Amino acid sequence: MAGILREPQGNQVEERYCRAFDFSSSLLYFPVRHHSPACSVHLQKTISRYKPDIILIEGPSDADRLIPYIANAGSAPPFCIYYSYDDKEELISGEQEKYRAYYPFLEYSPEYIAIKMAAGLGIPAAFIDLPYAALLVNRKEETDTRYRYNEDTEYEVNSYSALAAKKAGFRTYAEFWEACYEIPGADMETGAFVRAMFYMASFMRMAEDTGKNEENAGISGDRLENLLRETCMAEHIAGAMKKYQKVLVVCGAFHVPGLMDILNVDAGGSGADSNGNGAAVSDLRGYDKNNTAVYLMPYTFAEMDGRKGYAAGMPFPAYYQEIWKQFAAGAGVSNTVFDNAALEFIIRTARFLRGKNPVSIPDEVNALGMAKSLASLRGKKAPGVYDLIDGVRSAFVKGDINQTVTAELDYLLRILSGLGAGKVASTSDTIVPPLVQNFRELCREFRIKTDTILQKEITLDILKKSGHYRKSQFFHQMSFLETGFCKRSSGPDYVTGASKNLVREIWTFRFSPQVETALIDQSVYGATIAEACGTIAARQFRDSMTAEEAGKLLIAAEVMGLESFYDTWRDEIDEVLDREGNFISAVSCLGSLRYLKNLETMLCSEPDAFLLPLIARCYRRGVDLMEAGRNTSGDDEQKTCESLRSLYALTVEEPTVCNPRLLADQVEAILNEGFCNSRFYGALLAIHEKQGRIDMAELAQRINARLVSSQEIPDEAASFIGGVFLLGRDALFAGQPILEEIDRVIARMDDDEFLTLLPNFRQAFTSFLPTETDRLGRMIAKLHGLFASDVVRTEIVSQEELSLGMRLDKLAAAAMDKWGIMQ
Template identity: 30%
Template sequence: MDRLKALAPEEELAAIEKLFAEKVFDLDGPVVHFPIRHHSPACAHHLLRTFDDYKPDIVLIEGPESGNPLIPVLADPATRAPVSLYYGYEDANGRGACYFPLLDYSPEYAAIRAAAARGIPARFIDLDYRGRPEAAEGGKSSAQDEALLAGSAFIGRLCRLSRARSFDELWERAFEIGGIGRPTREFVRGVFAYCTLSRMTYSPETLRSEGDLEREERMGAHIAQARARYGRVLVVTGGFHTYGLVTQDEPGGQTGRGPAEDQAAPGATSAAGGGPGGRRSAAEPEDSLPKDSPPTRYDRERGIVRKQMYPMVYTFEEADRLNGYASGMPYVGYYDRVWSLLARGDSQPYERAGLDLLAGLGRRLRSEGESVSTSDGIEAYGLMQGLAALRGKSQSGAYELTDGVTSSFIKGERTLAADRPLEKLLAMMTGDRIGEVAPNEWAVPIVEDFKARAAACRLNLRSTGRHRRTLEPYAKPAHREASRLLHCAEFLGTEFASKESGPDWVTGRDMNRIRETWAYSYSSRTEARLIENSIYGGTVEEAAEARIAEELDRLPAHHSGEAARWLLRALVMGLEALAGRLFDRLESALRQDGSFLSLCETLDSLDRIRSHRRLLGVSDESRLKILTDEAYEAAVSRLPGLNGLNPDEQPHAVEGLKLLHMHAAGRSGPAAAAAGSDPDENFRDRLGELLAAPNLPPRLEGAAAAILVRLGARESGELSLRARAYIQGSPDQALKAAEYLQGLFALARDSLMQGNELLADLSGLLERLPHDEFLRLLPELRLAFTFFTPPETSRIAAKVAELHGLPAARLEDAAVDETVLRAARNLDEAIRKEFALWKLEAE
């Protein structure tokens, strides 16, 4: 309090002291307010003392009011922190979500457990909908945001006066380490004074725009209702709100509407009983149902059209504020150690937690080959104690620990590589624990289904951090099931897994690979995304099927290429039940599709399915073959209309021609020749029509001519003649030669190797082109030669050298000798210096 006197007027502090004594912490009064900081072990410690001293009849907690039926789940011994309440809602702006995380040492969670142990009711009294702009816009945020408290002008001045680097360091010094041993009344008075002075730096307009005044009106109405029914009411809220609650009008004069007017779903059971001894009185209002509960009048006034709330697992990593959540203190793993030691009666919990982490850090670094000695650890520990004494602390805390490791373990300049000890320490201080929620009636079926399937596939859901799994879906049925689950999870946007390597079924890339490597990590985000998908189905498969059906409903009926890709995705995810309906949809789309490119995409996808039909679980092979043949015939019939394609579509058309050529070659095999049939005759005829079309783009001309030569419908010399027509034509025609070669080389790159005519013509073109036109041609020409392999490129270079009378060995010589380059550079520098002496400018 001495520091506060230097920053606040004496009369202001006297008013805060009077308010504290009369309305905040009067243990003989009907209401006791206990101001807290979220996730503070010291606050939780003194709160449990207050339970013993005050012996309340009911506990009111800052938390989402629709979560009251979930309090017994949170209080269940089978529930292991960290856990969270997930509140999802939908309004006119879209979907949004809030999280209410709870750790073992969160004061709110300590209050829930203490109430359950004493058989008294506990209630949440805060709004579900936080009223903040980012939440209204569909953002996802923590319901324990302390940005206003930590960022106030008062806290900024206090940090400068105290020489603290941040509010977190100031708080640890003043209240965590400095507050554990204080009398509870003195501790609570300090928290209330700090938080009140922070609040006073904000205008009412700011507080209302942030939603704080609205929330306090709602909490005040709950407090008034509880005060009318219980003799001793303990109120646990963030310290920032305590001043607003105790300065409201008397309970009979509340301007806000009471909670009883807004309750929905009659017949819902109470969260933890009601009335003295935990029994509900006849006049007591029912609680809102958490799962898919209808919006109350209060919700409707705020535009909420749908809402739901569930208990879910959480992780230390997500609860750590340094990882992006402005919800309480950082270093959650470190403070969890402190809380455990405090619960065991350790007199120096912070000192002990720091020493344990320091010893563990040394062992971990040495096991990973880092050069860290025992003397480094001793030096760091001594530095921790010295810094604590210098900073006026009775024990070293989190910031002394990080400073000690930085000074003693990091040798020399701090770099990414040298920072490894500190990086490891911060990871240990965060922790990797993931919570567990007790079995309950509000368990979300899709979450339970996902967990059961993941357990069957031996995926690690028990600890945080990125795990890796390499699968062999071709060889092992169990791996195939795991692959299907991971593909479903990725498609549903669960943020659980991402594929690092392996075949890409939809795009056709890396199809030669037989293994898949996945990175995955289970967290509350995964559960939240699964809960969001619960509107589509009760299992992962049902949700994926419904999502695909929804995507198909948006798809035009004639887009067969997209329909085929969705069929392929469904099969990769193991959705065989959906595949039958998708075959029907694809068959209908094929008969309406008039796009050559779309039909080729369909054919490509069907080819991939046929090649891997055993792996994908396709049982109706005859129908698959019929659809493939139909897609081929439909694409061939669209060939004469390709001369109207846009330039951007032409490379895809060339790939489509290549695909059709492969099919035509497969259809005219030995069996067809023996039967005297010619199944590719229609393909040849349509290609001939395309080649005869006026204004045919050069790239398509090259591809079509190459296919006809390969099918024996044209002489091989025609390819060079057509190229010569471009090369020796007008300047505009010459510049189109590279496009013709791109189409030609895509299907018949051997045409360049069969004779010297084409190479000679191309060499002559490059020799006579003006420099500017050569630069215009060069990118397209380079693209044409990307179809050749490196050995083929070397053979082409040798033939070019032969055309110019040069030995092939000369091609391996460096363009310019290195000594010549160095001499030229030195000469250039000397000339520039000479110019500078004469004050001349070098061009």
Template identity: 25%
Template sequence: MLLGVRHHGPGSARAVRAALEAARPQVVLIEGPPEADALIPLAADEDMRPPVALLAHAVDEPGRSAFWPLAEFSPEWVAIRWALEHQVPARFIDLPATHTLAWGKDEPSEPTEPTEPTEATEATETVTPAEALRVDPLAALAEAAGYDDPERWWEDVVEHRGTGGDVFAPFAVLGEAMGALREAYGTGGHDRDLVREAYMRLQMRAAQKEAGDGVAVVCGAWHVPALWEKHTVAADRALLKGLPKVRADMTWVPWTHRRLSRVSGYGAGIDSPGWYGHLFGAPDRPVERWMTKVAGLLREEDRIVSSAHVIEAVRLAETLAAMRGRPLPGLTEATDAVRAVMCEGSDVPLGLVHDRLVVGDVLGEVPEAAPAVPLQRDLARIQRKLRLKPEALERELELDLRKENDAERSLLLHRLRLLRIEWGEPTASRGSTGTFRETWRLRWEPELSVRVAEAGVWGTTVLSAATAKAEADAVAAQSLADVTGLAERCLLAELPDALPVVMRALADRAALDADVGHLAQALPALVRSLRYGDVRATDTHALAEVAAGLAERVFVGLPPACAALDAEAAEEMRRHVDAVHGAVALLGETVSEAHGDLRARWHSVLHVLCGRDTVPGVIRGRAVRLLLDDGELAQDDAARLMALVLSPGTAPGDAAAWIEGFVGGGAGGGMLLVHDERLLGLVDAWLTGVPQEAFTDVLPLLRRTFSAYEPGVRRTLGELVRRGPGARTGAAAAGSGIPGFATELDTDRADAVLPVLRLLLGLDEADTSDGAGITTGINDLAGVGR
């Protein structure tokens, strides 16, 4: 008895169950890898919840793997469950995974899912019959029936069909249709099917010798014509002779509805696994039950949906089905009705319905008794201990590293990232920039099971595997930046045994790398790593010593490296100078006395950059600005240097570059010009004196410089420039439209604050004895009267 099915088809699943109940076979043969026969009893375990998948991977190359997904509504899963419930032997009869994995050994190693030919991208050119079949065999049948949508055709002829009458008729009709397709198109471009089908026929013969006619075969309908054909045993064995082999392991792994959908890239052949699961599980009135689910979801999202909406949506779906000549409403009619009635014509809430219900985020579960590599077992143990359950739905996780459980969760996620198991992705924390807080975006994908199997070669526990992987990465690193990034990740993952190896690799790379740009790029990452020592109680002394040595080399090599640079290289070097400046500020507080005052020596380097004419203007301007911010350069000296640069002897392009370095970017240069009118006057006078022929050259650079300012800063600068240098004092300033910007304090504005201060301080309105003191304090506040 051949039961040809559509993989993951709920209609096929119901028909298979009805056929098995009617025929009561003695042996059930199922399309799938025979190595999984020993895993079939686990399907009856109470902790096994589909969707799940059989995972096969090469023992010597775990990244070479293949999946066989099974959902609750998959005909193969229904056949397995029926056989277990009735104590009937069940076996898989597809080509062994040992050959399947070896077949593509010379191809890129990516997880695959052996399935039938499914829909690919829409053809835009004329295709041959074989190519057309490779697109989707169901599409050919749907087109022959006058349908432009294979899914809608399948719903009408299979999903909307009841299980009454002859339970074997659907398989006979579908097998006959596939026979016509195979006769017209052959293998449809899938020549490997001939080998697979030869192996299936051999397994069928062996089962028939054991059980006679009491054999039921559940396989893809595409194979039914080939399995009916008469072939000699010798011919079938000849096709299997000489097939390549690899050692393979097999286990069950959790799967998701999202991975069953076509958009996931695994080509399972269905667009709507959530909808299909609903059709399979609904005992009756599937449309009414579906609309109730949709209403419940929308209510959870605070949308107003009443029972009247549900009733109206069901009526509309039934009306649409009648108008379109369909036997019952399908997903298309249900979606149109939901959009019109519950979503008020908007596709935004409808997208939520599609994502959560039509596709779904159901994640299956596998019992602990399932075979697993030691690393997988250790990971599962840690997940249970930390109460960090894998979920298919993406969620954010806020961690406070001062709490023991949160700190251990952070270590686990960082160690997994070192092992290339990207379960969690770090994101920016909201409301805090402290090193004690982390935010992660978590989402468990089925292919991560493959990554765990791959990482198993590094160790049997997460800690030992991450340590070994970090040591190997340190030895194989090609650049200094790679090693510094690895050092940071080792500190975050708390791998004390790996850190010495990484430090040696870091010292070797730093000693051999003479590029100042590389050194300057590596230093900030090292210094950032030092920040994690306090909150994680990690010894960072060795790292601090390496970072200090790296800073010494940057100090020596930076001035000559900044000479004779073009505009693009100068801008990149300016970013390096900014990064080193911030790194030295943190590093100076942590290194030993043997390295002296790093900040003072860094300021000396900036002084050198300020005075060298061979250094590009953008770097000289930024060096002056950094010294001014640190109090190492007086405002008078900064104004003098700006006046020299903006003198007529300097080319307009160089002067504009200096201005960009001095007040450009997001370093607060706009506020500096707002509060120091001398600098603003120098820039204003220079700009008005730029020759017309040079103005068009410097305009883009100036626009880039000032466009980075906040809108309020730009508006204030515009008002100051409009007011002009001749009206910046006394009453003129008060009448300028910008109160408070003047060379003297504005006592009237200061006095206006007194009532508020009395209220805040709880002073009695009649008590004016402290008025003079308050006024004096107000006058001392920076920015109020200027």
């Protein structure tokens, strides 16, 4: 380290280190890198030697009540402190967002070791950092709604640490850290290790130039955050020094110089007041503590991986879990520990690959040898995780070694990151949010076991059994919350309308710790499962929701059993309908409301009182937007016409709610305006006849006029006929006039025009039933003086001809196979 950490200020840093790590002082700082096994090894030695009266730990100061549960022998990391803040007071923005933070622990995290050892020694431990909510409301820059503790990249991007890693010849700071701290760390004397930590943090701090003497108004981003946090930690330290003789502070190494500046503690110090750097915590902007919640929840190794977005984490946490396991087992020196860890992961990878790829025992020996050789070339005492990865790549990968991802490396990287999750043993209500309590209560009510992780399947007959209906609502709620608890494998999809012919629902479900983890994550939205679903559903109104989306949301609320959802959000839903400017979306919403009415009739016999007025309102909005169909084109053309058909169908099925005259007047107005999309015009014309505004003779005349005007554009004629057939195909069977007009237009076409038009005409006839197509064919034949027998000729194939054809087919296949021709 001496060759890298060389600065003119070295003497000053040494003097400060001696004051910070003085075992004769009433205040001892232990600087850490979060989630470092080497730091934890020396922290254990420091605690045993110093014998503090209290251990102060970097962590949210309003989470102290969780410390006994963190120390509980039945809890197994990784787990995290889950923190939420509901900005009801609009202290952060006018959006009233719900903010969440995660403070994770691994078994080898120094903070976790400090808590466990404090419990073992019978001394208090306390968190001293600024509460998450206080940090949120006092930051000046935009704040994300999700946050993980120390979510920064200060080690990778800091000008000093990045340059140190580069000059030492390492690819990243993480590899530099492992080589200079993790691998040799356990063999170092504790004072030397802490000195190296202190020097690195001090020089990083000098390089960053925190500007701590500026006014708060002139500091932004990470600098302001560090100042706020360090001011809070300093006040807690000063308070503890007034009550205890020996205080041990465990915090990130980067913060130690800042804390010393604020406290200005001398070698035998008793903790002076703040020297004016930063505002006192009492001067910070306040907030309503009732809007915060703090719980303990299981976490996963993957979420702890520094490669996957957690900037404060070290890469490959499961690998370092194995390192810690080796230290805890008394493996001793680093050479043994890291050699054993490398061998363990090589064997596990080979065992996985053996059934797929030819990985032999010599390959395993070569992988370990290569890892050790690479470590030696890189100046390391033992192979680290990066040497291990390179060794496996060299010995196991049989193809192109330059491939970014291979089966061998993919599995190795996954197990180095970690596939497991932690657990929180205590079931005390004081550390479990009401949402999780409600989930457990509902599982007991529905006799769903949560003491097994085996997948179960259940069939629900919701129309016949009220208990099944309630259970279905519960499953729909859990699915809506995306907890991973259940999945509908069969049955009707009420929201999309798929499989509506089915009655029974089939659900698969499986309990796992991740289910409750997901629920804790959603606990900011309510105290019960239903309340959380309602809150999340209601939030969607903020995102410029369309009428189509609103209709689907109302169905989702119904199948989830969210009582009074519409009553609560009546104004917002009405506003969505009133501002809707898309005809297709408005009619889609109308279809959802119609389906919802039928669903409620089936389930409850009587639809909700709000539904019929809402259908009427949506119907009127759809009629108002029909005008836009005149200019429809492209992909929307068919959808617009189908929406028009749905609108008309409602006037037939629900004439008291959907006034037919309102639609009829709008249809007539559009038809009288002249220019109109051909397909849409045809659909309007069919509705006009069905509603009795014109008779069959006038319909035939109008069809003739449109066809004549479109004869120069065959596609227009076919599109028009398609619109007529969509709603009025029965008009063809009422008499010959309409059919004669269509036949006359086709007869005037030459072959090229007809072939161009044929695909569109075929599409126009797709709405006919087979019996209708047969009947229509007979009518056309009669129109040309023919009989069906003259047109339809059925070729009868004898049994001998069929057998000969099958034989020839087999001979041809054999010949093609012989000649290597793909069949």
